[in-house]
Amino acid sequence: MAFQQPQYPFQGYGHCESYFVENHNDDDGMFARAAAERERSRGVNKLRQKAMAEALSRTTAEEYQEDVLSHMERMEAETMPDLQSIEIQTEIQWFMRPYLLDFLLEAHHAFQLLPETLHLAVNLLDRYCSRRVVYKRHYQLVGCAALLISAKYGDHKERVPTIRELKSMCCSLYDDDMFTQMEWHVLQTLNWMVGHATVTSFLQMALTEVAFDPELERMSWYVTELALYHKEFIPVPPSVMARSALALARYILARPQPRYTDWSARYDSQVVLNLSNHLTQPSQALQRKYASPHLSSVSSTIELFLQQQAMIAQRVIHIPAPEITCMEIEPSGPVNAYLMPQTPQKADFPSIPHGVLTPPITPDKDYHAQTGYGITQGLLPRTGHCVPTPPSSGEHAHTMHYSGPHYIQPPQFVQ
Incomplete structure (x- = not known):
């Protein structure tokens, strides 16, 4: 009896689930549906495993949260800069700080670095200035390093x-x-001690106690970066600054x-009040950065908040409108205004491309006060001096008066 060739080559051998074998009996796509079902099951299992891992991570984090927090507070105490040591710098003056911070x-922002990178860089800068004498021609170089x-x-x-990119930004x-x-x-x-518990690390610890709110987080970033420009916040520990x-922001x-x-919620009410007083005149670079929708347009929210506070002040205090037009600084003769703690605002640079805001060499404070920075070099238009931020309460209070648009009603927090 002759051997009969089966009608189909794989008849009698059972079903094969391989994609490389064409099964003529699978007219309804049974194996394709089975493969899709297996892929769906794998995806569901991966999601379940991820959820279990996140739940386990949260449980572990809650268990060790107090230990982590105590370690961070101990680390911040060991890596704080010394304000008094920075004060005795011979060439570095406080009016130079806003220029370097803008840079x-x-x-x-150009390199899209993490928020904690900026705070750590400023901490390293201040700690270095607390221990070494820094010449003004090297101030920007220390900031880049x-x-x-x-x-x-x-x-x-x-x-x-890269060094090439930083060199290009420094002209x-x-x-x-x-x-x-x-x-x-x-x-x-x-001493190669780079680690520092930044204010953003404490913010993350504080925000884990509530539901995720991206607008609140970015508003907190804005306030903490605004504090970097003013010397009065240098001695404030990052944990206190984060909570304040x-x-x-809330x-x-x-x-x-x-x-x-x-x-x-254990904030410092004095730090909160000082931060609110500096909201009126932020740095132009900071305001421009947080004007983007990617950062929730925080700058626009701040402007709207200040307008509302001004309207509330007019209704509650009943100050006539002509007396609250603006904040002015009375002329004080030849006194150098930049010897007091303040934040000068830079004018626009029409002849310099956008992104190069810091001059290569920071001018002397005497030259800055008498002629205005960069006028003889042709960098700035001859429009007068920058408008400095008024000092905190108690310092030179007799030389200025407060006004409506810049008045902020002190926050009332329930303790």
């Missing part, structure tokens, strides 16, 4: 700026070797304040 803020160290320490590797004022040498010198001065900035956005028994 670091622009570079940080601090930003470079901070980005290498905790940011994404692909976003770390090629420094050579490549100078960046490397300054980076090494900063690390040597700080969060309390002010007040601006009309969010409910938590109970004072919670850790995130």
Whole structure:
């Protein structure tokens, strides 16, 4: 009896679930449906495993949260800068700080670095200035080295700026070797202790106690970055600054304040009041950064809040409108206004491309006060001096009077 060839080559061998074998009996796509079902089951299982891992991570975080918090508070005490040591710098003056902060803020935003990278860079800068004498021609170089160290320490590797990019942003004022040498010198001065519990780390700890609110988080970032420009906030610990900035952000956005028994609600009322007084004249670079919808248009929210506070002040205090037009500084003769703590506002640079806001060499304070920075070099139009931020209450209070649009009703928090 001759061997009969089956009509189909795979008849009698059962079903094969391989995609490389064509099964003529699978007219309804049975195996394709089975494969799709298996893929769906794998996806569901992956989601379940991810949810279980997140739940386990939250449980572990809650268990060790107090230990982590105590370690962060101990670390911040060991890595705080000394304000008195910065005060005795011979060439570095406080009016130079806003210019350097604008430059670091622009570079940080251009490279899309993490928020904690900026705060760590400023901490490294202040700690270095607390231990070493810094010449004004090297002030920007120290800031670039601090930003470079901070980005290498905790940011994404692909976003770390290169020396060539930093050199270009500094208008090629420094050579490549100078960046490397300054980076090494900063690390040597700080005994290679780079880690610091930044204010953003404490903000994350405080925000884990409530539901996720991106607008509240970005408003807190704005307030904490605004505090970097003023020397009075340098001695404030990051934990206190984070809770105080969060309390002010909640007040601006009309969010409910938590109970004072919670850790995130233990703010410093004086720090909150000082922060609110500096909302009226922020840095132009900071205002421009937070005007984007990507950061919830925080600058627009702040302007609307200040307008509402001015209207409330007019209704409650009953001050006539002509007397509350604006805040002015009375002329005080030849006194140098930049010897007092303040934040000068930079004018626009019409002849310099956008992104290069910090001059290569910071001018002397006497030259800045008498002629206005950059007029003889042709960098600025001849429109007069910058309008400085008024000092805090108690300092030179007799030389200025307060007005309506810049008046902020003190926040009333229930403790």
